[in-house]
Amino acid sequence: MSPKLVIVGTVALDDVTTPFGSVTRALGGSAFYGSVAASYWTSVGIVAIVGNDYPDEGFQVLSRRAVDFRGIEKSLEKTFAWTGEYTYDLNTAITKETRLNCLLSFNPKVERYYPNPETLFLANIDPDIQGGILDSLPTRPALVALDTMNYWIDSKRTSLLRVLKKIDLLTINESEARMLTGEFNLVLAARAIRSLGPSMVAIKKGEHGALVFYEGGVFASPAMPLEVVKDPTGAGDSFAGGLLGYLTSHSHRSPELLKQASIIGSVMASFCVSDFGVTGTLSLSMDEISGRIREFGDLTGFGRIDYEERRL
Amino acid sequence: MSPKLVIVGTVALDDVTTPFGSVTRALGGSAFYGSVAASYWTSVGIVAIVGNDYPDEGFQVLSRRAVDFRGIEKSLEKTFAWTGEYTYDLNTAITKETRLNCLLSFNPKVERYYPNPETLFLANIDPDIQGGILDSLPTRPALVALDTMNYWIDSKRTSLLRVLKKIDLLTINESEARMLTGEFNLVLAARAIRSLGPSMVAIKKGEHGALVFYEGGVFASPAMPLEVVKDPTGAGDSFAGGLLGYLTSHSHRSPELLKQASIIGSVMASFCVSDFGVTGTLSLSMDEISGRIREFGDLTGFGRIDYEERRL
Numbered sequence: 108m109s110p111k112l113v114i115v116g117t118v119a120l121d122d123v124t125t126p127f128g129s130v131t132r133a134l135g136g137s138a139f140y141g142s143v144a145a146s147y148w149t150s151v152g153i154v155a156i157v158g159n160d161y162p163d164e165g166f167q168v169l170s171r172r173a174v175d176f177r178g179i180e181k182s183l184e185k186t187f188a189w190t191g192e193y194t195y196d197l198n199t200a201i202t203k204e205t206r207l208n209c210l211l212s213f214n215p216k217v218e219r220y221y222p223n224p225e226t227l228f229l230a231n232i233d234p235d236i237q238g239g240i241l242d243s244l245p246t247r248p249a250l251v252a253l254d255t256m257n258y259w260i261d262s263k264r265t266s267l268l269r270v271l272k273k274i275d276l277l278t279i280n281e282s283e284a285r286m287l288t289g290e291f292n293l294v295l296a297a298r299a300i301r302s303l304g305p306s307m308v309a310i311k312k313g314e315h316g317a318l319v320f321y322e323g324g325v326f327a328s329p330a331m332p333l334e335v336v337k338d339p340t341g342a343g344d345s346f347a348g349g350l351l352g353y354l355t356s357h358s359h360r361s362p363e364l365l366k367q368a369s370i371i372g373s374v375m376a377s378f379c380v381s382d383f384g385v386t387g388t389l390s391l392s393m394d395e396i397s398g399r400i401r402e403f404g405d406l407t408g409f410g411r412i413d414y415e416e417r418r419l
Numbered sequence: 420m421s422p423k424l425v426i427v428g429t430v431a432l433d434d435v436t437t438p439f440g441s442v443t444r445a446l447g448g449s450a451f452y453g454s455v456a457a458s459y460w461t462s463v464g465i466v467a468i469v470g471n472d473y474p475d476e477g478f479q480v481l482s483r484r485a486v487d488f489r490g491i492e493k494s495l496e497k498t499f500a501w502t503g504e505y506t507y508d509l510n511t512a513i514t515k516e517t518r519l520n521c522l523l524s525f526n527p528k529v530e531r532y533y534p535n536p537e538t539l540f541l542a543n544i545d546p547d548i549q550g551g552i553l554d555s556l557p558t559r560p561a562l563v564a565l566d567t568m569n570y571w572i573d574s575k576r577t578s579l580l581r582v583l584k585k586i587d588l589l590t591i592n593e594s595e596a597r598m599l600t601g602e603f604n605l606v607l608a609a610r611a612i613r614s615l616g617p618s619m620v621a622i623k624k625g626e627h628g629a630l631v632f633y634e635g636g637v638f639a640s641p642a643m644p645l646e647v648v649k650d651p652t653g654a655g656d657s658f659a660g661g662l663l664g665y666l667t668s669h670s671h672r673s674p675e676l677l678k679q680a681s682i683i684g685s686v687m688a689s690f691c692v693s694d695f696g697v698t699g700t701l702s703l704s705m706d707e708i709s710g711r712i713r714e715f716g717d718l719t720g721f722g723r724i725d726y727e728e729r730r731l
Contacts, residue, residue, distance in 0.1 A: 146729075146731075147729060148726065148729065149729070171731075172731065173731040195603040196603075291507040291508075292645075292646065292648065293626075293644060294644045294645060294646045295646060298646075312627065314605075315624065315627035315628075316627075316639075318644055324717055325644050325718060326717075326718060326719075326721070327628075327641040327644070327718050327719055329639040329641070332605060332606045332630055332637050332639070333604075333606060334604065334606045334607060336604065353726070356726065356729075363721070363722050366720070366721040366722070367721050367722065367723075367724045367725075369721075370721050370724065371724065393728045400724055405636055405638075406637060406638060406639050407638075407639055407719045407720075407721075408678070408719075408720070409638070409675070409678040409679050409681075409682050409719075410675050410678070410679065411679075412679045412682065412683065412712055413679075414460065414665070414668065416705045417458075417459060417460060417461070417668075419458075419483075419484065419485040
């Protein structure tokens, strides 16, 4: 059966150090994190490339989450590897080393493996590749989402602007939204982005949650205040995966559904950061997930505000 | 009639520059901002000191909001004056000059003017003065809230810790919560603060809203994403004023009421930042306020999340 949601992006091996520990060659990458998070909500296919050093464990994890990985190509090079560090300010990753390796020859053939996804998530890769994928599909998916980063905003702005015209939802970090638009104020930045193409923009603010702008409104999806945040790597991709998985599992579209999907994104991000790599999102029970959804209800719900006009 | 909420703090004349303009000798001060915001919800008395240069306009503003200002003493010195600047990052004020002037001889006599407030807000002043006020009252108010700042955490930690033991609610900036407790993680910082005395802690995060911690839970009170933020001065005091005014106008206490009060705090802060000084909060209609409350409902409400467990 063809998966409803297809995610194209990186599969990586990450060396990560945070104040709470470190991991080497941890399973990671934007498409990997996104797929695991989305797999709780809908059927997922992943398109990526790995090297000859990629461990079987990665495929086992995807199997366990029933992610269709026929779309992962194997290269004779090494796997894309990222080395990063976080200080106590867990909002900002410090990149120590990026070895692109096999990513340099990534030429994803989405149409070959999954020609008709309902939703396509073009996770963070070269915008020329993102655009090429969209052009190659026989029919446009009902929902196309895209993520990007400072590197592409800086080095491939024209290509990025070209692909932005064709998508429905952009997920982007706060600082990158400012960089892309030149607007410091996030309401103005979101408006500028929406004028470039996507009708929906999710601005990710790390521990401060996300603001999701859509036609006629904005939704504040908070981050769960957690006592233990071990590793923020993949939080943004888990957010996008949860959001898009939930949206894809529903046939209607409404602002209300988008808000619920954002909360599911925040739910998955909250599990992600609670441990290193995908450990936090890999084996959640529906009880754990529904418990966390209730916690988000408590975190944001305030009932009915009663007051009388005070006569002066 | 004796006011239900008494606010002790500064009344100031502020010179403020932001990327969107500047004002000189604007009516300001923690008690001033807090009183104006609270006045929409309950009866308010203010205790402060002003100098011989304080303009009549300040008293006219308080009159207009029916704030009882018998508790404002007049000194022969000049009024406390603050000069500050904001860059595009409106979260952080850069203090250019602080002239304490008459504030140096401030010796507030709360018990003389308003001996039995239901709620007492000790806005940001010397913690020795805050403690002295509490000790001087014949009966402890039902609710005592306090605000402080980095300067006092640094220079009068012992006095601050002494007064914290006696209060119910602390409002404090994110960076100051970290400074006070040595905990970077805000959940741990809030827990540490609660172990020092106050059962409720509102951690203010500027444009990212506030986290309100209480026995058994936490509430995320967002900031309204606004296209026009002219001047953040007084936002924290307007938040506290709205929160405490709303709480004081209700006789019961519950987590739900605290959440609603936090939203009212965010509502008043959102009006405050929309213009310089108290211009944004001075003459609101109940229609404007209830409209903004509805906007906060749209910003955070997400209805019921429906999903089925996905069988893998």
